[in-house]
Every structure is written in structure tokens, then in C-alpha cells.
Amino acid sequence: MPGRAILSASKTRSPLVASADLPKSPERDPVFAEPWQAAAFAMTVRLHEQGVFSWSEWAEALSAELYKPGRKADGSDYYDCWLAALSRLVTELSITSGPALEALTQSWQRAAEATPHGKPIVIENDPMR
Secondary structure, eight states, rough: OOOOOHHHHGGGGSSOOGGGGOBBBBTOSSSSHHHHHHHHHHHHHHHHHSSSHHHHHHHHHHHHHHHHHTTTTTTTTHHHHHHHHHHHHHTTTTSSOHHHHHHHHHHHHHHHSSSTSOOOOHHHHHHOO
């Protein structure tokens, strides 16, 4: 699925949330293992709040991804499934197209590669933009 590849490709390079900003559990461990997971969660909540999809639509999409064959037994691919579900929903609901999502992901990838280490990744760093 193109959307899954798109969002997954950018998951390690999300400039939206810094590790230090991740919420902590009572045991002081981050609620999310990586900043991109928090960003994906926030995008999902925001799209729901805007009425893009209902919680039942979201639960159905996420469940479909979680129960696909080939999942990791330890659940470490949970947020990969989350991204796949979100990608599928935004394309199925015509919020964006698969090709548009792919183009944006490629642009973020180029921006990440062009950004000096330690600097925030911004889409404007894409040399082809």
C-alpha cells in the first residue's frame, strides 16, 4: 500500500516532537517510544476532532492492520500498523491521493537528507522544492 510506505518512510525523521517533549508515564518512561509515534497519534486525534473520520471508522481501520498476517509477535510494529491505517483512511476518504502522499513523503525524505545533523527537518530543506 503506497500510503503505508509513505508515512513509514518518514517516521524516524519527524520534526514535530522532540524526545524530551514526549509525555511520561507514572514510572517516568515515555508514553511513546519514538517522537514519530506521538506525531502519528496526534494527527489521528486531530483528524477525528475535525470530523474526518469517526472513532468506529478508525478502530476498524486500525484493527484491520493489526490483524494482518506477518505482524511481529512482540507488538513492536504497533505504530507501523497505526501509520498504515491512517494512510489508508486519508486516501480512502479522498483527503489525499496515494500519489500525493508519496510525493510528500519523498519530499520529506530529501529534506531530511539535506538537513545538517542536529538541525530541525523542515520541508523547505528539500532541494527539489
